[in-house]
Amino acid sequence: TILVLDFGSQYSHLITRRLRELNVYAEMLPCTQKISELTWKPKGVILSGSPYSVYAKDAPHADPAVFDLGVPILGICYGLQELAWALGGTVGGSDKREYGHALLKPVDEHFLFEGIDDFQVWMSHGDKISALPTDFKVIATTDNAPFAAITHTSKHIYGIQFHPEVTHTKQGKKLFHNFAINVCKCEQNWTMENFIDTEIERIRTLVGPTGEVIGAVSGGVDSTVAAKLLNTAIGDRFHAIYVDNGVMRLNETKQVYDTLTAGLGINLKIVDASDVFLGKLKGVTDPEKKRKIIGNTFIEVFEEESAKLDAASGGKIEYLLQGTLYPDVIESISFKGPSQTIKTHHNVGGLLENMKLKLIEPLRELFKDEVRALGTLMGIPEELVWRHPFPGPGIAIRILGEVTPSQVEIARKADYIFIEEIRKAGLYNKISQAFACLLPVKSVGVMGDQRTYEQVIALRAIETVDFMTADWYIFEANFLKTVSRRIVNEVAGVARVVYDITSKPPATVEWE
Ligand code: XMP
Numbered sequence: 001t002i003l004v005l006d007f008g009s010q011y012s013h014l015i016t017r018r019l020r021e022l023n024v025y026a027e028m029l030p031c032t033q034k035i036s037e038l039t040w041k042p043k044g045v046i047l048s049g050s051p052y053s054v055y056a057k058d059a060p061h062a063d064p065a066v067f068d069l070g071v072p073i074l075g076i077c078y079g080l081q082e083l084a085w086a087l088g089g090t091v092g093g094s095d096k097r098e099y100g101h102a103l104l105k106p107v108d109e110h111f112l113f114e115g116i117d118d119f120q121v122w123m124s125h126g127d128k129i130s131a132l133p134t135d136f137k138v139i140a141t142t143d144n145a146p147f148a149a150i151t152h153t154s155k156h157i158y159g160i161q162f163h164p165e166v167t168h169t170k171q172g173k174k175l176f177h178n179f180a181i182n183v184c185k186c187e188q189n190w191t192m193e194n195f196i197d198t199e200i201e202r203i204r205t206l207v208g209p210t211g212e213v214i215g216a217v218s219g220g221v222d223s224t225v226a227a228k229l230l231n232t233a234i235g236d237r238f239h240a241i242y243v244d245n246g247v248m249r250l251n252e253t254k255q256v257y258d259t260l261t262a263g264l265g266i267n268l269k270i271v272d273a274s275d276v277f278l279g280k281l282k283g284v285t286d287p288e289k290k291r292k293i294i295g296n297t298f299i300e301v302f303e304e305e306s307a308k309l310d311a312a313s314g315g316k317i318e319y320l321l322q323g324t325l326y327p328d329v330i331e332s333i334s335f336k337g338p339s340q341t342i343k344t345h346h347n348v349g350g351l352l353e354n355m356k357l358k359l360i361e362p363l364r365e366l367f368k369d370e371v372r373a374l375g376t377l378m379g380i381p382e383e384l385v386w387r388h389p390f391p392g393p394g395i396a397i398r399i400l401g402e403v404t405p406s407q408v409e410i411a412r413k414a415d416y417i418f419i420e421e422i423r424k425a426g427l428y429n430k431i432s433q434a435f436a437c438l439l440p441v442k443s444v445g446v447m448g449d450q451r452t453y454e455q456v457i458a459l460r461a462i463e464t465v466d467f468m469t470a471d472w473y474i475f476e477a478n479f480l481k482t483v484s485r486r487i488v489n490e491v492a493g494v495a496r497v498v499y500d501i502t503s504k505p506p507a508t509v510e511w512e
Helices: 012-021 064-068 078-086 172-183 192-207 221-237 252-263 274-281 287-312 326-333 368-377 405-424 477-490
Strands: 002-006 026-030 044-047 073-076 090-103 120-131 136-141 149-152 157-160 212-216 238-244 268-272 317-321 358-360 433-447 450-463 494-499
Touching (some): 012 026, 012 172, 044 172, 192 221, 192 358, 212 287, 221 252, 238 287, 252 268, 287 317, 405 433, 405 450, 405 477, 405 494, 433 477
Parallel strands (some): 212 238, 212 317, 238 268, 317 358, 450 494
Antiparallel strands (some): 090 120, 433 450
């Protein structure tokens, strides 16, 4: 395992990412981690970049014990300056901030650059070192950085000013290969198959021979993959609960039931609480209130059901399954500077506060695409593995205004047609998320000889990498024509269809 110490750079998690792509296991911890408190010995340490300057009063510093571990160390950007700072070099403010592409010039052949033939690298820094620490030498320069890469003359300590973890550094992955595999001698055994075996063993040991686990499933990829892992590890001692909140998509509950039980053999209980949810949503139009009501009601229903299951099992339920992914974990462990409190991902909407359950999070080391790969390996249907995300509050936040059973029906049917056509056109996997929104306005139309006065459906389809920013999807005109015709003809209550051509920002993905 490689230990990645995070000093708060926006790129830190990409270091872990690149190492995993080499099948090398890496774990990221905040730079404040005490080395004496580590329960495992890393084979190498990487110090990340940071928005700080090492000489700033509140600059973060690594535990000096890092340098006594006796394992290879690679400092990236701030990590390089941290090395220099800790080992007696000098770091100065650069006269100009260097940001963007640069061409690295190796001083002579060095094994850190083995196999690299394109030396385009990405720079993003303000400070740079102005004098080498004792016993260090330069191994590469750029036009603007005489100390672009340095190494200790006898120890495996390296510092690089550029960012090999970002894709703008053309062959950054090779550099990680050279460091992790050639220098640190890490094994390339972090594969999904190994992950499944280890995780199943870990779950069995944790839960013991008679313990039981509960968990909510939504029909989305994360909760399904997590549930399948638990089911493989402990069979029916894992109880999945699916709460039908009345604002899921058309036919969704039945589909989830069929896939999870008949398809995947998961011990699943469907709780139909539609009336409870819709009852509480009556008269509510404020989006945040809708979210709160749905979130709180979910907790109430889930707690009630788990209490029943616990009683039925004779009090053997000890664990709650959560489909937490690595990005949530990163969010909670990243170094945020001394002034910011660190957010905890354990805050799952208050679920754990009342329930005396321990958490089990089998996906907490995985990125989304790794969860998908795992799902495919575990036999989860491709259609589910590649499903678009669906918000917890469901179509309640896609019905602007009051959520009533008849509005739910209109929104559901329109959404169903849109998605069906997207699938037919072979576009589903090209689009990141698509849905229909029901607007609380009426507009005049004409059908046959009749004047109509009905509501408007807005279609939304976006492409995005991370959902932080998004572009609207450009459909062929004929595709939109088909969808519009079908919705107006087949969904009673809709007289007009519009397409949302706003990117995020300034708009959000959802309408509420
Ligand atoms: P926005 O609308 O914030 O959406 O641009 C970004 C992504 O988040 C999803 N989303 C939610 N997911 N509960 C959820 O579980 C919510 O309240 C919620 N609001 C937005 C949205 O579907 C999109 O994928």
